[in-house]
Amino acid sequence: MSETQSGIESAFRRSLRQFRDRYFLYSRNAASKVTGGQDEDAAPEVLQSLPADIQFHLMTFLSPRDLCRLGGTCRYWRSVVRDPLLWRFFFVRDMPLWSSIDHTSMPRVDALDVPLSEDNGLDFMAQYLRSSPACRRPARPLRPAHGAVASFLQSLSLSAEPRLLMFGPGLEQLEVSLMNVLMCSPHVLPVAGIPRRQINGIGSGVSFMFRDQHKFNILVLYSKNSRERERARVEPQNVRNRLFVQQGDGQTDRPTYSIAPFVQEVCRAVDGFIYAANAETGSGGGLEVERAQFRAMLDPLWGQSTRPVLVLSCVSREGPGSTGTRTPCVLLAHKLDLEQLQNPWMVQDVVCESLAGFMDGIGWLLGTCGLRL
Numbered sequence: 001m002s003e004t005q006s007g008i009e010s011a012f013r014r015s016l017r018q019f020r021d022r023y024f025l026y027s028r029n030a031a032s033k034v035t036g037g038q039d040e041d042a043a044p045e046v047l048q049s050l051p052a053d054i055q056f057h058l059m060t061f062l063s064p065r066d067l068c069r070l071g072g073t074c075r076y077w078r079s080v081v082r083d084p085l086l087w088r089f090f091f092v093r094d095m096p097l098w099s100s101i102d103h104t105s106m107p108r109v110d111a112l113d114v115p116l117s118e119d120n121g122l123d124f125m126a127q128y129l130r131s132s133p134a135c136r137r138p139a140r141p142l143r144p145a146h147g148a149v150a151s152f153l154q155s156l157s158l159s160a161e162p163r164l165l166m167f168g169p170g171l172e173q174l175e176v177s178l179m180n181v182l183m184c185s186p187h188v189l190p191v192a193g194i195p196r197r198q199i200n201g202i203g204s205g206v207s208f209m210f211r212d213q214h215k216f217n218i219l220v221l222y223s224k225n226s227r228e229r230e231r232a233r234v235e236p237q238n239v240r241n242r243l244f245v246q247q248g249d250g251q252t253d254r255p256t257y258s259i260a261p262f263v264q265e266v267c268r269a270v271d272g273f274i275y276a277a278n279a280e281t282g283s284g285g286g287l288e289v290e291r292a293q294f295r296a297m298l299d300p301l302w303g304q305s306t307r308p309v310l311v312l313s314c315v316s317r318e319g320p321g322s323t324g325t326r327t328p329c330v331l332l333a334h335k336l337d338l339e340q341l342q343n344p345w346m347v348q349d350v351v352c353e354s355l356a357g358f359m360d361g362i363g364w365l366l367g368t369c370g371l372r373l
Helices: 002-035 052-059 064-072 075-081 084-097 109-113 124-131 147-157 178-183 228-232 261-269 286-298 328-333 360-370
Strands: 100-102 163-167 191-193 204-211 212-222 245-246 256-259 272-278 307-313 347-352
Touching: 002 052, 002 075, 002 084, 002 100, 064 075, 084 109, 084 328, 100 328, 100 360, 109 178, 109 328, 163 245, 163 261, 204 360, 212 307, 256 261, 272 286, 272 360, 307 328, 328 347, 347 360
Parallel strands: 163 212, 163 272, 272 307, 307 347
Antiparallel strands: 100 347, 191 204, 204 212, 245 256
16 A cells, blocks of 8 residues: 555656646746736746645645645646545545545545556545545435435334344454443443343343433344354364355355344344454455355345444554554455445444444444434
């Protein structure tokens, strides 16, 4: 990624130098035709007269909104700010730092694979402004023209206590247990009780209180028992996954799975899904298997595809110099192939030890389920 960023930066610097030379040559010639000679008033302004390298360095300190304002000051800066290479540079530089992405703001990651020498026609400025958390508005599901009626009917069918199904390797593989921290953090999300009900023999989960107003239930499904999970953290274990059943002989590059019969009724009964992904780099594991199991749980056979999916991009802890240890949320969404989902979805960075980012994701999920927060 750093080599790509450096290459884009060099390409933009060259583009800016060439544009400056053409722009000032054209301006001088135009002024000369009007006045019959050189016009002192046609001299460039202070910022425009700075070397291209300094101009670029100054622009790297500006926020996206400030860059857009700079582009509205004159023709020179409008042309500079609209250069696709500039926004491609910002895209590559800032994307690993974005803490969330959703189905309405997911950028085209594959466009970054196109060589700089080729024009892929993609408006990187529009992509950046739509995708960056600093630019986009809080995510809300897109509704058709009859959305008000659909929302009202959904509120009638939604249980007083939304039920959310949580699963995924981020619950089992990390050093810090997300659920253990969650159960012991009443200052973040108070526990509201344990309902006395079962779904097809599976426990009722735990109820929490969001912002002291909205009660919801999380039902957690593990692929292994607690003893097997502890052993797997120490050394790799080939333990049967009790949530999924592999289809076929398992010899293909693209495995297919279905969910176990005891899980099917649970999937039909919930209002939304929480997938805890292991975002720590170097965590290993088969991407194709993870993707296939993820899609099996969300199969439309087990309920409406309008139910929202929150993907928690989990790491155990975060500290100084730990930026490189997390898979960026945009790349995680791309790896899980979330663009192909019919469900509304969001990926949110979460630190298990502090629960940083968790409340932002839960707020989106409950709002998309139909609660008025």
